[in-house]
Amino acid sequence: MTNPADPMKILVTWYSETGNTRKVADAIFEALAGDKTMIPFSEVESLGVYDLTFIGFPVKRFGVPGPAREFITTHAAGKRIALFVTHAMPSDSEDPQQQALLEKELAKCRAACSKSELVALFHCRGELSEQLADELRSSNIPVLMEFAGIRSVTLGHPDQSELEAARAFARLTAPP
Numbered sequence: 001m002t003n004p005a006d007p008m009k010i011l012v013t014w015y016s017e018t019g020n021t022r023k024v025a026d027a028i029f030e031a032l033a034g035d036k037t038m039i040p041f042s043e044v045e046s047l048g049v050y051d052l053t054f055i056g057f058p059v060k061r062f063g064v065p066g067p068a069r070e071f072i073t074t075h076a077a078g079k080r081i082a083l084f085v086t087h088a089m090p091s092d093s094e095d096p097q098q099q100a101l102l103e104k105e106l107a108k109c110r111a112a113c114s115k116s117e118l119v120a121l122f123h124c125r126g127e128l129s130e131q132l133a134d135e136l137r138s139s140n141i142p143v144l145m146e147f148a149g150i151r152s153v154t155l156g157h158p159d160q161s162e163l164e165a166a167r168a169f170a171r172l173t174a175p176p
């Protein structure tokens with residue numbers, strides 16, 4: 001039987017191809033107090049024992065990448081979860097088009113969790129890899145070529161202030 005005095009059991013799990021989401025996962029994990037575990041999606045068998053799971057992934061192709069969708073569908077239905085997401089878009093753009101695009105991406109992330117109890121969402125910018133930028137540039141598709149152009153302003157993200165914001169998000173979502 002669970003003792004109400006027991007600390008909350010928390011899992012931090014992530015999927016990251018170029019390391020940005022992993023950096024945010026590390027920051028969140030570091031800031032959490034109590035009974036905590038951190039493992040990648042690939043090592044999770046069940047969320048059964050956790051009171052709260054932080055789930056992290058990058059935005060891909062303007063939405064939720066396959067491995068994240070599969071993870072959420074398989075494991076997160078009926079569970080209390082918090083999302084952390086990285087993307088190449090600026091989080092604080094004054095350009096309404098960029099704002100709308102980011103909002104659309106985040107709405108897709110929330111929608112993917114419609115069967116879970118989503119308690120919070122953190123997002124920040126993550127460096128767009130050189131390899132992807134090269135692929136986009138050689139696509140000859142104007143909208144994709146334009147997207148490659150934002151690589152230079154994504155360099156160094158997530159930065160120290162974004163990682164500090166991730167720590168604050170963790171403390172607020174799961175107070176010690």
Ligand SMILES: Cc1cc2nc3c(=O)[nH]c(=O)nc-3n(C[C@H](O)[C@H](O)[C@H](O)COP(=O)(O)O)c2cc1C
Pocket residue numbers: 015016017018019020021022057058059060061062063086087088089105125126127128129132
């Ligand atoms: C194949 C691919 C597609 C991407 N598509 C988008 C996108 O549609 N919107 C966006 O904001 N960022 C996009 N990005 C940028 C990533 O979301 C961003 O670089 C993220 O921080 C990568 O996280 P990771 O290092 O944990 O893999 C894409 C990156 C890759 C490699």
